[in-house]
Amino acid sequence: MRDVSHCNNWFMNDSHILHRRTLLRCAMAGLALPLTAHAAPEAWPNQPITLVIGFAKGSVSEVLASTLAEPMSRVMGQAVKVEMAEGKAGTQAAVRVAKSTDNHTLAIVMSNTLTVAKSVDPSLPYEPSRDLRPVAFTSEDAMVLVASAREPSTASAAEFLATARIAGDKWQYGSQGTGSVGHLGMEFLGIKGGLKARHVPFNNGPQILDAIRAGQVHMGMVPVTLAKRSNGRMGGIKAVAVTSYGRNDLLPDVPTLHEAGVIGFDYRVWSAMVVPRRWSEAQVNYMVSVMERVLRDKEVDAKLRQQGVDIPSNITPAQVNREIVRETRLLGGIASIRNIAK
Numbered sequence: 001m002r003d004v005s006h007c008n009n010w011f012m013n014d015s016h017i018l019h020r021r022t023l024l025r026c027a028m029a030g031l032a033l034p035l036t037a038h039a040a041p042e043a044w045p046n047q048p049i050t051l052v053i054g055f056a057k058g059s060v061s062e063v064l065a066s067t068l069a070e071p072m073s074r075v076m077g078q079a080v081k082v083e084m085a086e087g088k089a090g091t092q093a094a095v096r097v098a099k100s101t102d103n104h105t106l107a108i109v110m111s112n113t114l115t116v117a118k119s120v121d122p123s124l125p126y127e128p129s130r131d132l133r134p135v136a137f138t139s140e141d142a143m144v145l146v147a148s149a150r151e152p153s154t155a156s157a158a159e160f161l162a163t164a165r166i167a168g169d170k171w172q173y174g175s176q177g178t179g180s181v182g183h184l185g186m187e188f189l190g191i192k193g194g195l196k197a198r199h200v201p202f203n204n205g206p207q208i209l210d211a212i213r214a215g216q217v218h219m220g221m222v223p224v225t226l227a228k229r230s231n232g233r234m235g236g237i238k239a240v241a242v243t244s245y246g247r248n249d250l251l252p253d254v255p256t257l258h259e260a261g262v263i264g265f266d267y268r269v270w271s272a273m274v275v276p277r278r279w280s281e282a283q284v285n286y287m288v289s290v291m292e293r294v295l296r297d298k299e300v301d302a303k304l305r306q307q308g309v310d311i312p313s314n315i316t317p318a319q320v321n322r323e324i325v326r327e328t329r330l331l332g333g334i335a336s337i338r339n340i341a342k
């Protein structure tokens with residue numbers, strides 16, 4: 001096994017944690033842009049567009065897809081149908097797009113899919129840099145640590161973390177699958193916060209909430225969007241702390257992990273829209289233009305914000321590529337230190 005001591009030093013040195021506060025909304029302040037785009041390539045698109053997501057209802061990708069499909073359809077003049085390809089930490093959406101040959105299939109994927117998924121699971125039948133190409137940086141969001149409301153220590157985030165440390169590997173946590181952003185986030189918390197809970201993989205966030213309520217696992221990390229939208233499903237579950245450095249507007253009364261004593265903790269997850277690498281430059285440029293118009297539309301932005309999804313200030317493919325470099329370092333370091341692999 002290769003030496004990862006340099007990664008460990010980086011993780012344990014708080015001065016190297018990037019405190020990314022929410023960048024907003026200077027670019028959104030004006031009137032909504034008209035839903036028009038650069039001219040489409042001749043005779044394309046000429047059939048309905050399939051927008052693939054890797055997670056179930058309540059996930060960031062599902063919120064984005066269900067909100068963006070209609071305005072995308074208006075811009076492109078073709079129906080946009082949302083298709084779910086759940087499983088393997090959300091990577092099945094990327095597989096579906098990488099293997100598509102119809103030139104009308106694209107996906108919204110989470111950061112792990114474009115960064116560490118292949119190193120965690122070498123059997124995945126795609127290579128991000130070879131098979132996929134980003135066309136838009138679609139979201140950047142916090143997650144929230146959740147636990148059973150029956151656990152007395154959840155009254156205080158700091159007390160809950162202290163209880164979890166004492167419990168060690170007697171406690172279990174759920175995630176959306178091995179190598180998912182929730183799995184890596186919990187392991188990051190383990191590194192920074194001294195937790196040793198054991199991992200139990202599920203397919204999606206709602207299953208994690210059900211397992212916590214049933215007493216099958218003690219805690220988990222889910223998107224703020226899911227925690228806010230779940231309503232009845234959140235019954236019996238407590239939002240303990242958010243993972244961003246600053247408090248979240250949707251959960252203003254929930255402290256941050258930094259406030260709870262995990263100094264410098266800042267973990268936010270992002271998503272991007274990707275297309276097959278084989279698409280022509282004209283098709284890619286057209287989709288970049290489409291998403292620029294759709295994501296900068298005032299009504300679209302308002303709908304997403306109401307559901308807890310922040311559109312980044314810079315949505316360009318170049319920004320996605322910068323995030324891939326940064327996130328590969330972060331998530332790759334977590335995976336190496338914690339020996340995460342299938």
